[in-house]
Amino acid sequence: MERSSQKVSMAVVRRLPKYYRYLEDLLHKEIYRISSKELSKIMGLTASQIRQDLNCFGGFGQQGYGYNVEELHKEIGKILGLTKRYKTVIVGAGNIGQAIANYSHFEQKGFELKGIFDINPKLIGLKIRDVEIYDVDYLEDFVKENNIEIGVICVPREKAQETAEKLVAGGVRGIWNFAPHDIKIPENIVLENVHLSESLYTLTYLLNEKLQEGTDNLENIELD
Amino acid sequence: MERSSQKVSMAVVRRLPKYYRYLEDLLHKEIYRISSKELSKIMGLTASQIRQDLNCFGGFGQQGYGYNVEELHKEIGKILGLTKRYKTVIVGAGNIGQAIANYSHFEQKGFELKGIFDINPKLIGLKIRDVEIYDVDYLEDFVKENNIEIGVICVPREKAQETAEKLVAGGVRGIWNFAPHDIKIPENIVLENVHLSESLYTLTYLLNEKLQEGTDNLENIELD
Missing domain, CATH: 3.40.50.720 (NAD(P)-binding Rossmann-like Domain)
Structure with a gap:
């Protein structure tokens, strides 16, 4: 599968490693074939989202068959550049x-x-x-x-x-x-x-937002 | 400054720790006052983006003065929930x-x-x-x-x-x-x-995309 020379959006790029991880999980579980519907269910994406994402790279699914997990894992690995070696x-x-x-x-x-x-x-x-x-x-x-x-x-x-x-x-x-x-x-x-502090501070923000929501709900209950 | 009970978008939430970090840097450099224009320059955002972001929390700037760095740092810390303690x-x-x-x-x-x-x-x-x-x-x-x-x-x-x-x-x-x-x-x-592998695989994807661009450019040069 050839990569198109058009730039793929960063949102799609950031989802690719996630596909790779889920496909690797499936392989570990010895699941070798999956429909886009099943894949969408476990990944929490819509089936059409998955088709769209993979179409950026030429598409991989076969009508009526779904995806060949091993092949798709390999191809996405290739797209991610994981078939090469990197001196680090x-x-x-x-x-x-x-x-x-x-x-x-x-x-x-x-x-x-x-x-x-x-x-x-x-x-x-x-x-x-x-x-x-x-x-x-x-x-x-x-x-x-x-x-x-x-x-x-x-x-x-x-x-x-x-x-x-x-x-x-x-x-x-x-x-x-x-x-x-x-x-x-x-x-x-x-x-x-990888900004670890920023990730942790986002967590505390969301934690306090939830707390606030909780308080708001309590206030609503009292008002009723 | 009261937090509004409206939900703030995740994009803004994710930028908050970044403001916090930049303001902390400024404090370390003993810079206590900054215009939204200067702040936008160092942070790589537009001044209007910064005003919009901070307006989600009631706004902090003063016309003709800019931002009080210490105060803004403190307030964003409060919004992020960093004035509390968390048992972990x-x-x-x-x-x-x-x-x-x-x-x-x-x-x-x-x-x-x-x-x-x-x-x-x-x-x-x-x-x-x-x-x-x-x-x-x-x-x-x-x-x-x-x-x-x-x-x-x-x-x-x-x-x-x-x-x-x-x-x-x-x-x-x-x-x-x-x-x-x-x-x-x-x-x-x-x-x-924090998905470290996903971050690293995004890096290799982008690395290979750049390489591809380089090759494309070379091909263009040869065609000229």
Whole structure:
């Protein structure tokens, strides 16, 4: 299946990994064929939404048969770029950096961790899962010499921008950023942020909104 | 500033923590006053977007003065529910669970970590930052007895649903879920997901899209 050269909307792009995950779940359960109706039910999307999404990539379903789970999983994996391998570095060997480094699942999906970088002399020379922690001064050269494609930023926010610049100067094509800072990088580099605090604060907002709703309801009851 | 009882759109809700973060940055830089134009510039939003967003909560700016950074930061913190304290547990003391437990920043923002839970007997009884790791069998009772409000799920995806059910049975009001699984919970409980794999796969998708664009451009050059 060829990817069309038209740009796919970010909403569809963000749903693709979800399809991939659900299809992987089905494979684990040894389910090899699914109708768009059944798929829509488990994913909480409408069947027409699913058809529309997958049509962006040429469509995969067969009238009267549904989807071949294995094939669809494979094709979506290909579309997501998960059939390739990516040389990766992690910058910052603190809590999150170590957690990502220890998460062997990413290795299986093609992310080859080549080095971890930190500023702390006590950490330099240590290893996480056989991957060495190097001095961050060596970052740019290392990225260049090893053709690193993805840099994971797990440094404090004050250091995020300069870390990104070193990664870009070294030649990475993508940055996965965990620092609570909006990094500025050239347009040809892909940036994906995970802002944990923002996610947690959204939770507390919604929690208090629910509480407010509860109070409103109580007030309504009293008024009746 | 009173929160209006009308529901605010999720897009605005998701931007609130970002305002909070930018205002905190400004305070660290000892900037106490900012025009909506300047704020829009640093945040990459339009000035009218910012006015609209903040108007959902009654508006804060003063004509000809701009925003009082300290006041706005405080008010947004209040709207986000960050002036309260939240009794929290983490379930799953693996990589991500440990990283979150070690991240003292959340404690400062009002998240009191009361207990960590795991299934692994080797971990039970150990402590992370003075917080004990308990047997997960004790989870529901612990949540009940300690009036825990937020549960953080860091278990493998196969265990995510049953963990959520124990947390809900115990009485939490919100769940912060790191397991790659779409948890089903009652409507009155708030759920916020952090799907790390999905974020990473979005990155590789976009990386390959850029590569494709590059190839397209090269083809165009050859045709000229």
